[in-house]
Amino acid sequence: MPVNTPPVPYQPKSTPKVIVAVTLAAAVGIPALLLGLILLLTPILQPATIDAALAAAGLEGHRTAAYVGALAVLALLMVNFGAIFSGVISWYERRIAGRMQSRIGPNRAGFAGFFVWIADAVKLLLKEDLVPAEADSVLFRAAPYFVLVGFALTFVVLPFGHSLVVADLNVGIFYVTSVTALVVVGILISGWSSNSKWALFGGMRSAAQVISYEIPAGVAIFIPVAMAGTLSMQGIIRAQGGLPWEWFVFRNPAAFIAFFILFTSQLAEANRTPFDLPEAESELVAGYLSEYSGFRFALFFLAEWGNIWVLSAVATTLFLGGWQIPFVSAEYVDGLRGSGILPAAAWWGWNAVSMVVFVLKAIVLSNVVVWLRWTLPRIRVDQMMALCWKYLVPGAFACFVFTLFWELAVGVAPGVEVVTGVGLTVFATVLALLFFRRVRLNIQAVQGDKFDLSNW
Amino acid sequence: MPKTANPASEYVDNVTDTVQSFWHGLSITLSYMLRRPITTQYPDRTELRVRDTLPPRYRGFLEVDAAICTGCQACERACPIGCIQITLEKDPANPKQRVVTQFDIDEAKCMFCGLCVEPCPTGSIQHTREFEGAQRSVRNLTIRWAEPEFPVYKVAKGAEYFPRVTLGSLVRAKLDARPWHAPGPEYLPPEPPSAKAAEPAPKPPAKAAATPTVPAAKPADVMKAAAEAAPPAEAAAPAAPTVIAPVAAPAALTPADGQKA
Numbered sequence: 001m002p003v004n005t006p007p008v009p010y011q012p013k014s015t016p017k018v019i020v021a022v023t024l025a026a027a028v029g030i031p032a033l034l035l036g037l038i039l040l041l042t043p044i045l046q047p048a049t050i051d052a053a054l055a056a057a058g059l060e061g062h063r064t065a066a067y068v069g070a071l072a073v074l075a076l077l078m079v080n081f082g083a084i085f086s087g088v089i090s091w092y093e094r095r096i097a098g099r100m101q102s103r104i105g106p107n108r109a110g111f112a113g114f115f116v117w118i119a120d121a122v123k124l125l126l127k128e129d130l131v132p133a134e135a136d137s138v139l140f141r142a143a144p145y146f147v148l149v150g151f152a153l154t155f156v157v158l159p160f161g162h163s164l165v166v167a168d169l170n171v172g173i174f175y176v177t178s179v180t181a182l183v184v185v186g187i188l189i190s191g192w193s194s195n196s197k198w199a200l201f202g203g204m205r206s207a208a209q210v211i212s213y214e215i216p217a218g219v220a221i222f223i224p225v226a227m228a229g230t231l232s233m234q235g236i237i238r239a240q241g242g243l244p245w246e247w248f249v250f251r252n253p254a255a256f257i258a259f260f261i262l263f264t265s266q267l268a269e270a271n272r273t274p275f276d277l278p279e280a281e282s283e284l285v286a287g288y289l290s291e292y293s294g295f296r297f298a299l300f301f302l303a304e305w306g307n308i309w310v311l312s313a314v315a316t317t318l319f320l321g322g323w324q325i326p327f328v329s330a331e332y333v334d335g336l337r338g339s340g341i342l343p344a345a346a347w348w349g350w351n352a353v354s355m356v357v358f359v360l361k362a363i364v365l366s367n368v369v370v371w372l373r374w375t376l377p378r379i380r381v382d383q384m385m386a387l388c389w390k391y392l393v394p395g396a397f398a399c400f401v402f403t404l405f406w407e408l409a410v411g412v413a414p415g416v417e418v419v420t421g422v423g424l425t426v427f428a429t430v431l432a433l434l435f436f437r438r439v440r441l442n443i444q445a446v447q448g449d450k451f452d453l454s455n456w
Numbered sequence: 457m458p459k460t461a462n463p464a465s466e467y468v469d470n471v472t473d474t475v476q477s478f479w480h481g482l483s484i485t486l487s488y489m490l491r492r493p494i495t496t497q498y499p500d501r502t503e504l505r506v507r508d509t510l511p512p513r514y515r516g517f518l519e520v521d522a523a524i525c526t527g528c529q530a531c532e533r534a535c536p537i538g539c540i541q542i543t544l545e546k547d548p549a550n551p552k553q554r555v556v557t558q559f560d561i562d563e564a565k566c567m568f569c570g571l572c573v574e575p576c577p578t579g580s581i582q583h584t585r586e587f588e589g590a591q592r593s594v595r596n597l598t599i600r601w602a603e604p605e606f607p608v609y610k611v612a613k614g615a616e617y618f619p620r621v622t623l624g625s626l627v628r629a630k631l632d633a634r635p636w637h638a639p640g641p642e643y644l645p646p647e648p649p650s651a652k653a654a655e656p657a658p659k660p661p662a663k664a665a666a667t668p669t670v671p672a673a674k675p676a677d678v679m680k681a682a683a684e685a686a687p688p689a690e691a692a693a694p695a696a697p698t699v700i701a702p703v704a705a706p707a708a709l710t711p712a713d714g715q716k717a
Binding site: 010012013014096098099100101102103104107371372374375376390391435438439440442443446451452453454 | 467470471478479480481482483484485486487488489490491492493494495497500501502503504505508
């Protein structure tokens with residue numbers, strides 16, 4: 001009997017160094033470029049700076065043109081940030097989903113499949129933009145833009161750092177909740193105009209869900225607003241501090257609960273699992289976007305993934321101290337600005353640090369969003385409604401009322417806030433440690449006491 | 457809803473249940489996140505080459521060792537779907553020596569039943585562990601073992617041992633020589649072996665020479681036709697010069713350590 005070929009020396013293929021280098025350069029370079037531009041342009045393209053520069057150059061007559069130009073640049077920058085964030089997180093989410101399901105996830109385009117989001121975008125742009133024959137074609141074509149606009153407008157007030165915000169509106173957080181409501185309009189229009197029952201069901205579910213969850217979210221938002229005494233995003237952050245016990249989430253027991261209520265409601269508003277009923281694949285094909293293809297489909301997904309940043313940034317701003325740098329007060333950084341048209345170098349440095357702090361907090365929260373999606377199954381419609389109306393709404397109201405009394409108590413004895421802050425910080429740390437112990441036990445139960453992050 | 461339950465305590469129970477299921481669920485998914493994925497990255501990142509991990513009797517692509525093929529056509533007759541096509545001719549230089557001018561196996565049709573392996577008297581035709589032969593053109597899956605043509609092997613009286621090339625090396629060489637995107641041949645795989653040589657011949661042989669395209673053609677007919685066609689071809693000279701040479705190629709591939717039968 002002939003014997004088979006003996007095993008030939010074999011080396012598993014590894015990714016060429018060039019591809020690894022290009023991928024790492026892109027993975028570091030693209031976010032660095034975007035955040036760098038935000039750091040550079042948002043403080044410069046403010047009315048005060050533009051006016052001062054125009055006055056110095058003797059060009060006061062061109063104010064309108066300068067303002068429009070500045071707005072166009074900032075809008076382009078912010079929409080690009082949202083789009084690229086949603087692209088990268090779509091790759092990241094698929095990789096994490098793979099890991100959590102003992103798979104690998106996308107691994108072909110670039111090192112660890114990093115460029116898969118670019119490949120997806122190119123593919124979607126090349127697809128036919130199909131409008132069903134019986135659809136209301138005008139509304140069908142318009143619907144994705146409502147969703148995109150509702151998503152992109154939030155970036156006007158989302159802060160990135162100490163002075164890094166397009167416009168610090170005095171109604172900041174109220175503005176965010178209002179423009180996000182435009183997303184529901186877009187989803188409802190897309191569901192109705194598709195002239196498909198799946199899409200209509202998805203649109204109606206989405207409307208019911210988003211409108212319901214606006215209430216607990218809105219009431220939960222009142223709590224940091226009541227604590228800070230302002231609606232402005234920057235004002236709310238300035239009312240907090242850099243250290244955990246100075247964050248709103250730990251300064252008030254009701255805020256600690258309200259943080260989770262807000263986070264859950266925002267997940268529901270962003271149509272994320274476990275609240276992705278509007279596009280439940282197993283029941284509704286793809287819900288309101290069943291009939292969409294090509295670029296318009298891409299816009300829906302851009303807004304959906306980009307909303308992860310929006311909800312993380314809002315939660316960070318309201319409860320987690322935003323960009324506050326530990327041991328450095330916001331007033332100290334203000335004082336560094338100097339009186340010139342352009343701020344001093346030290347001011348830029350502290351702004352960069354504050355941006356890093358904010359982005360890190362938002363990324364940690366984004367991780368939790370992704371992590372939750374691959375942990376929880378989709379809930380039923382009645383459960384979704386029961387959760388909102390039976391648990392979150394009363395809970396949020398109770399927290400709100402408690403906060404009102406709490407603020408009265410803080411007014412009498414300010415020390416109570418410090419004590420609660422330290423106490424809740426310790427409590428949260430202990431919870432986190434217990435949680436990681438639980439994770440370690442889960443790993444030990446299967447493969448001994450070791451983390452294995454190989455096979456990427 | 458259990459009737460005995462107090463609504464208030466049920467409400468609290470639901471909240472604690474939710475918190476607990478978050479706690480356990482998140483810790484479980486995070487622990488999976490920190491484990492090694494089960495999935496292997498098949499084509500190029502497996503720890504061992506997949507074909508080396510297959511069992512020895514795996515029925516992959518068929519391989520013919522021309523050096524020990526007797527040209528008996530038992531495999532062709534045994535094949536239930538007719539994916540083997542063999543044509544024999546007489547060596548024009550040495551009429552006693554028969555030559556295999558065509559030995560095509562259509563791996564696309566082959567159902568890997570192994571019935572051709574069993575009747576082979578010398579163990580020339582064998583299944584290998586090769587299975588990765590993806591081709592853009594399905595015609596490229598027809599592996600032509602009589603390229604170049606080879607003389608049939610004469611079994612010595614009482615021989616129990618036939619020196620065979622290490623199983624898999626020949627088919628690997630054939631597969632490696634053909635890139636996956638190679639254009640397929642223009643002709644249908646069972647090409648008439650000596651159509652050109654038969655052209656100048658009188659009518660009946662030419663017709664006979666064309667028949668081998670039909671798998672049912674009797675080998676005897678083919679040989680007769682080939683024999684009749686051969687003399688004029690030889691007279692025309694350059695048509696069949698390769699007939700003598702073919703032994704070289706399989707011999708070169710034969711390793712020193714012939715395997716015991």
